[in-house]
Every structure is written in structure tokens, then in C-alpha cells.
Amino acid sequence: MKTLDLQELEKRFQEKVDKEIKIEPNDWMPDEYRKTLIRQISQHAHSEIVGMLPEGNWITRAPNLRRKAVLLAKVQDEAGHGLYLYSSVETLGADREATMDDLHSGKAKYSSIFNYPAVTWADIGTIGWLVDGAAIMNQVALCRCSYGPYARGMVKICKEESFHQRQGYESLVTLCNGTPAQKAMAQDAMNRFWWPALMMFGPSDADSPHSAQSMKWKIKRFSNDELRQSFVDATVPQAEILGLTIPDPNLKWNEERGHYDFSPINWDEFWQVVNGNGPCNKERIDARKKAKENGMWVREAAMAYAEKRAMKKTA
Amino acid sequence: MKNESLYNYVLRLGDDSLILGQRLGEWCGHGPILEEDIAMTNISLDLIGQAMSLLDYAGEIDGNGKDHDALAFLRFENEYQNALLVEQPNGDFADTMMRQFLFDAFRQPLFEKLVHSSDAQLSAIAEKSLKETRYHLKHTSEWIIRLGDGTEESHTRAQKALDNLWRYTDELFSETSADLSLVTSGIVPSMVEIKEVWNKTVHAVFAEATLQIPTNNWQFEGGRRGVHSEHLGYLLADLQYMQRAYPNMKW
Amino acid sequence: MSNREWPLWEVFIRSKQGLNHKHVGSLRAPDATLALENARDVYTRRSEGISIWVVESNYVHASDPSDADSLFEPSDTKVYRHPTFYDVPDGVKHM
Numbered sequence: 094m095k096t097l098d099l100q101e102l103e104k105r106f107q108e109k110v111d112k113e114i115k116i117e118p119n120d121w122m123p124d125e126y127r128k129t130l131i132r133q134i135s136q137h138a139h140s141e142i143v144g145m146l147p148e149g150n151w152i153t154r155a156p157n158l159r160r161k162a163v164l165l166a167k168v169q170d171e172a173g174h175g176l177y178l179y180s181s182v183e184t185l186g187a188d189r190e191a192t193m194d195d196l197h198s199g200k201a202k203y204s205s206i207f208n209y210p211a212v213t214w215a216d217i218g219t220i221g222w223l224v225d226g227a228a229i230m231n232q233v234a235l236c237r238c239s240y241g242p243y244a245r246g247m248v249k250i251c252k253e254e255s256f257h258q259r260q261g262y263e264s265l266v267t268l269c270n271g272t273p274a275q276k277a278m279a280q281d282a283m284n285r286f287w288w289p290a291l292m293m294f295g296p297s298d299a300d301s302p303h304s305a306q307s308m309k310w311k312i313k314r315f316s317n318d319e320l321r322q323s324f325v326d327a328t329v330p331q332a333e334i335l336g337l338t339i340p341d342p343n344l345k346w347n348e349e350r351g352h353y354d355f356s357p358i359n360w361d362e363f364w365q366v367v368n369g370n371g372p373c374n375k376e377r378i379d380a381r382k383k384a385k386e387n388g389m390w391v392r393e394a395a396m397a398y399a400e401k402r403a404m405k406k407t408a
Numbered sequence: 409m410k411n412e413s414l415y416n417y418v419l420r421l422g423d424d425s426l427i428l429g430q431r432l433g434e435w436c437g438h439g440p441i442l443e444e445d446i447a448m449t450n451i452s453l454d455l456i457g458q459a460m461s462l463l464d465y466a467g468e469i470d471g472n473g474k475d476h477d478a479l480a481f482l483r484f485e486n487e488y489q490n491a492l493l494v495e496q497p498n499g500d501f502a503d504t505m506m507r508q509f510l511f512d513a514f515r516q517p518l519f520e521k522l523v524h525s526s527d528a529q530l531s532a533i534a535e536k537s538l539k540e541t542r543y544h545l546k547h548t549s550e551w552i553i554r555l556g557d558g559t560e561e562s563h564t565r566a567q568k569a570l571d572n573l574w575r576y577t578d579e580l581f582s583e584t585s586a587d588l589s590l591v592t593s594g595i596v597p598s599m600v601e602i603k604e605v606w607n608k609t610v611h612a613v614f615a616e617a618t619l620q621i622p623t624n625n626w627q628f629e630g631g632r633r634g635v636h637s638e639h640l641g642y643l644l645a646d647l648q649y650m651q652r653a654y655p656n657m658k659w
Numbered sequence: 660m661s662n663r664e665w666p667l668w669e670v671f672i673r674s675k676q677g678l679n680h681k682h683v684g685s686l687r688a689p690d691a692t693l694a695l696e697n698a699r700d701v702y703t704r705r706s707e708g709i710s711i712w713v714v715e716s717n718y719v720h721a722s723d724p725s726d727a728d729s730l731f732e733p734s735d736t737k738v739y740r741h742p743t744f745y746d747v748p749d750g751v752k753h754m
Contacts, residue, residue: 441687443686443688443693447696447700450700450704543699550692550693554693
């Protein structure tokens with residue numbers, strides 16, 4: 094194809110995006126757009142699946158049957174959301190199992206928050222409140238993403254996830270109105286999850302090389318720092334209602350900016366965790382690999398059976 | 409207690425659901441493929457829901473103000489009356505599916521009969537549970553057939569699972585003399601009828617799955633009277649951990 | 660023995676009696692029976708449906724977006740297919 098054609102195609106593509114016309118799977122799109130989406134959606138899918146592990150860890154130990162059922166349903170939703178997202182990736186021509194292999198080999202990333210351990214029951218409430226809260230902040234923005242299947246998946250996911258944050262908060266309300274031991278458990282969880290939750294929005298805008306292009310393509314609508322600020326602004330009053338202290342001595346309302354100021358993030362820790370050196374990176378990946386390896390014979394058996402049946406039918 | 413026979417009967421139904429639901433919950437996040445992870449969690453959720461209704465009802469019959477949580481979390485090991493089958497470890501996917509299939513094939517005809525119980529509440533719980541169980545049995549039958557008649561490896565694994573679990577199946581149909589009095593008053597069905605249906609189901613599915621029922625029919629029992637395998641203690645240690653470590657708190 | 664991956668299936672759900680089946684997403688399954696069961700577990704966890712269709716994605720034939728102009732634009736000019744194209748005198752009812 095001539096260069097001129099390519100430029101023309103790219104120009105038309107950008108015009109469509111600018112006019113808020115959604116891009117659908119078979120439409121022409123720049124290679125980089127496709128690659129960016131595959132990378133971003135599969136990271137998002139991996140985050141859902143790896144995110145099942147820290148919480149899944151508490152299913153057998155939930156303190157009562159109602160909480161057990163809620164947690165099961167929530168972790169199951171994450172499997173569902175992972176699946177919707179892998180579906181979206183497949184519309185771009187990327188194969189789900191191959192995508193997962195990239196996760197297992199360390200080539201593909203996922204949200205660094207899930208590399209932190211869930212060590213007490215209060216962590217479950219805190220993950221629902223802060224981690225899902227941060228995720229929702231991101232996902233609501235993605236509902237307007239220029240790529241149709243991703244945007245539609247996000248709408249469905251956001252609808253389903255509205256209960257995730259609420260159940261977490263409700264669980265913390267119970268702890269914070271409970272015994273001193275329960276309140277202390279909640280504060281301890283807050284202390285450990287606050288900073289990792291803020292890191293979920295990704296590197297600061299200055300260090301986010303893909304951001305500008307993603308904004309132009311309307312894959313992203315808000316910058317990492319904007320979303321992080323909205324999250325802090327929304328969360329501080331919620332913490333006050335719980336009576337929990339946010340572990341940041343510099344957190345205070347800035348009248349002039351109309352936002353909360355907060356301390357700088359420890360980016361060394363962020364990059365270390367992203368690059369494999371978080372407390373649970375190895376356990377998380379090992380658990381996913383094991384599930385895939387242990388499931389191999391099951392998937393083969395079902396396929397072999399289906400093929401035998403199909404042969405019998407044609408015979 | 410108003411009706412000790414009915415209490416024990418309902419408690420057993422509830423304990424079976426509770427312990428099996430707890431076991432299946434261990435799979436969440438570790439299933440052989442995402443779709444099946446979601447399916448197993450659905451079954452687990454149904455079972456936990458059944459446990460809540462059944463244990464609440466048991467508490468009501470008992471009249472001591474115990475709700476489902478008091479019964480689920482605050483008994484000693486020998487007070488649980490679940491069958492040995494449901495407390496067996498998950499093992500591999502074949503072990504889990506086989507355990508679930510053998511159980512579902514028992515629960516479906518049982519709930520079908522319990523729908524007609526002269527006890528209105530038991531009948532209502534059975535009606536809701538029956539719908540769920542029908543789906544469970546359909547799903548696990550499909551899987552047993554695919555594993556049995558899939559690859560050589562899956563066949564071997566499924567056969568091994570059947571060989572291991574077969575000896576826990578008779579206990580599902582055990583009846584105490586108290587149960588027989590409930591049968592006479594039309595509250596519960598006779599296990600003889602249930603076993604007939606169960607036999608038909610498992611024989612048909614195993615035939616299609618090319619699996620052999622073990623010739624050694626030496627059977628284990630004990631769960632129904634509180635004598636459990638070593639596995640239950642560990643399961644309860646997880647299940648009860650929070651309630652034991654932080655007694656008398658709201659969650 | 661098969662090393663093939665489970666095929667992809669497109670899932671369509673009728674949310675209630677009287678409505679069309681609508682495409683909701685896809686999933687992997689070894690055959691139609693399990694595809695239906697998986698679709699039930701994955702896509703109707705919140706009572707979203709009363710009927711499910713699954714179609715192996717391989718069998719879906721799609722129109723080519725680059726033909727969109729020739730396929731769909733001609734009908735844009737055929738406004739006479741729409742009832743608002745026609746003027747009816749005031750006072751005529753039930754039409």
C-alpha cells in the first residue's frame with residue numbers, strides 16, 4: 094500500500110475518533126492503536142484474574158455465611174470480568190491463551206496492588222473499598238473509550254462492580270463500629286493499603302510515555318494524576334466517616350486548588366513491585382501457572398470428547 | 409426440643425450443603441479454565457445459600473435461638489452430621505466433579521420428594537434447592553461423561569476418583585430409627601426410593617462415561633453420627649477461624 | 660489426543676419474553692452443550708436472561724466494513740421506506 098493511502102486512512106481514523114464515533118473490531122485502525130489496546134485490555138484482564146487470589150485466600154475463612162457468600166460472588170465476578178475483557182482482546186485478534194501465557198512468562202503486567210498480601214479479614218473490606226474504589230474511578234472513565242468492545246465491556250463491568258465497593262465499605266463500617274480489636278484491624282489494613290491503592294493509577298503524568306497518544310485516540314480520557322486526585326478527594330471524607338486515619342501526615346485540604354494535597358508517592362517501591370519484586374509477585378504468578386497446568390488435561394479431555402462426538406455424527 | 413428427629417434430619421441436610429459449599433469455595437481462582445471456575449463458584453454459592461436456610465430452620469426447630477452462623481461456626485467437630493463424602497478433599501478436577509456428581513445424583517431425587525413433605529418449611533426449602541440441584545447434576549453429569557470418555561489420562565483420573573469415592577456413597581442413604589418415624593408421618597421420603605433413582609442415574613452416566621463401578625463394595629460410614637475423617641478438622645479450622653479467634657463479635 | 664484450544668463461541672441472550680436475542684459477548688467451550696452451560700454461568704449471574712443462543716464464532720460471517728458505503732448508504736436515500744415520508748391530511752386517525 095502506498096504511504097499516501099496509509100496517511101489518509103490514519104487521518105480518517107482520527108476524524109472518526111474526534112467525532113466520538115466508536116471503532117469496531119473489523120474497522121481499519123492503526124497498528125499502534127491495536128497494539129496499545131491489546132496491551133491495555135489484557136493487562137486489565139490479567140488484573141481481574143490475579144485479583145481473585147488475595148481475596149480468594151479468605152473465602153474459606155470468612156467470619157459468617159453472609160460474608161462468605163458475598164465474597165464468593167465478588168471473586169466470581171472478577172473471573173467474569175476477566176473473561177469479558179479477554180473477549181474484548183480476542184476481537185482484536187489476540188488469542189486468550191496466548192495472552193495468558195504472556196502473563197505467566199512475566200512479559201505482560203497486571204495491577205501491582207495484587208502483589209500485596211491480604212493478611213487479615215479487614216484487608217477484604219479494605220480491598221473492596223479502596224482497591225475497587227480506585228478501579229471503578231478508572232473504569233468509569235473507560236466506559237467512553239473509543240474502542241467499542243472495550244467500552245461496552247466496561248459498562249457491564251461498572252454496573253456489576255457497584256456492589257464490590259459498597260460491600261467492602263459496609264464490612265469496614267461494621268469493624269469500625271465494633272470492638273477495639275476490630276477497629277485496630279481496620280486501621281492496620283488502611284495503613285498497608287492506602288499507598289498501594291494510590292499507586293494503582295500508574296506513574297505520574299510526567300513519566301507516562303504512552304499517555305498523550307492514548308488521550309488523542311480517546312482510549313484514555315483522564316490522566317493518571319487527574320484520576321488519582323479524584324480518588325483522594327472522594328476517599329478522604331469516606332475515611333472520616335469510618336473514623337480511620339489516612340497514613341499521610343501531609344494530607345490536607347487545599348482551598349485554593351479545591352483538592353486535597355498529599356505526600357509524594359514512593360515511586361521506587363512502585364517500580365520494584367511492577368517489575369516483580371513485590372511481596373507476592375511470585376506466589377500470584379505461580380498460582381495462575383499451576384491452575385493452567387493442572388487444567389491442561391481437563392481442557393484436552395473435553396476437546397477430545399467433542400471431536401469424538403463430531404466424528405460419530407459425520408460417520 | 410420440639411422435634412429432635414426433624415432437627416437432626418434438617419441439620420444433616422444443612423451440614424452436607426455447608427461442608428461441600430466450603431470445599432468448592434477452595435477452587436475459586438484456581439479452576440482449570442475461567443468458565444469452569446465461575447461454574448464451580450455458582451454451585452458453591454447455591455450450597456452456601458441452602459446451608460443458610462436449612463441451618464436457620466434447624467435452629468428454629470431446636471428453639472434455642474441459634475441462627476445459621478451459630479450452627480455453622482460454633483459446633484465441635486463431632487457435632488457436624490455431614491456425610492463423609494462431602495468432606496473429602498478437592499483433589500484434582502476429576503475428584504471434585506466425581507464427589508459433586510455422586511452427591512447431586514442423591515440430592516436431586518431427595519429434594520424432589522421433599523417438595524411433597526408435609527412440613528411446609530422443609531417443602532419450601534426443597535423446592536428452591538431442587539431447581540439449583542437439577543442444574544448441578546446436569547453440569548456434573550456432562551463433565552463425568554467428558555472426563556470418562558475424553559482422553560486416556562482423563563479416563564484414568566476419573567476412574568481413580570470413582571474408585572476412591574465409591575465407598576462413601578452408601579452412607580448418603582443411611583437412615584436412623586428416628587428418620588423412619590419421619591417417613592411414617594410423611595415428612596421425609598424413604599431412602600430406599602432415593603437410592604433406586606440414584607442407582608439408575610449413576611449407572612447410566614458411568615456407562616456413557618465408560619467408567620466401571622468398583623467391585624469391592626466395602627463401605628465407610630460415620631459422618632452422620634459425628635465420626636469424621638481426618639480431613640474435617642482442617643476444614644473446620646479454616647471455617648471457624650474468625651469466630652474462634654474473635655468470639656462474640658459482629659462482622 | 661487433541662492439543663487444540665477450546666473454540667470461541669458468541670453468546671446471545673433474550674432478556675425477557677418478547678425481545679430479541681442480543682449479542683452479549685463470547686466465551687470458550689469445547690462443545691455446544693458446555694457452551695450453553697458456561698454462557699448461563701458467565702452471562703446470566705444477575706438474572707439477565709431467559710433464553711440463550713450460542714454460535715461458534717467461526718460460523719459467523721460478517722459484512723466487510725470497507726464495503727459499508729455500498730452496502731448501507733444506498734438505503735439512506737430511500738426515505739420512502741419510512742412512514743414519516745408520507746403526508747396524511749389532518750384529522751385522519753388510526754394510521
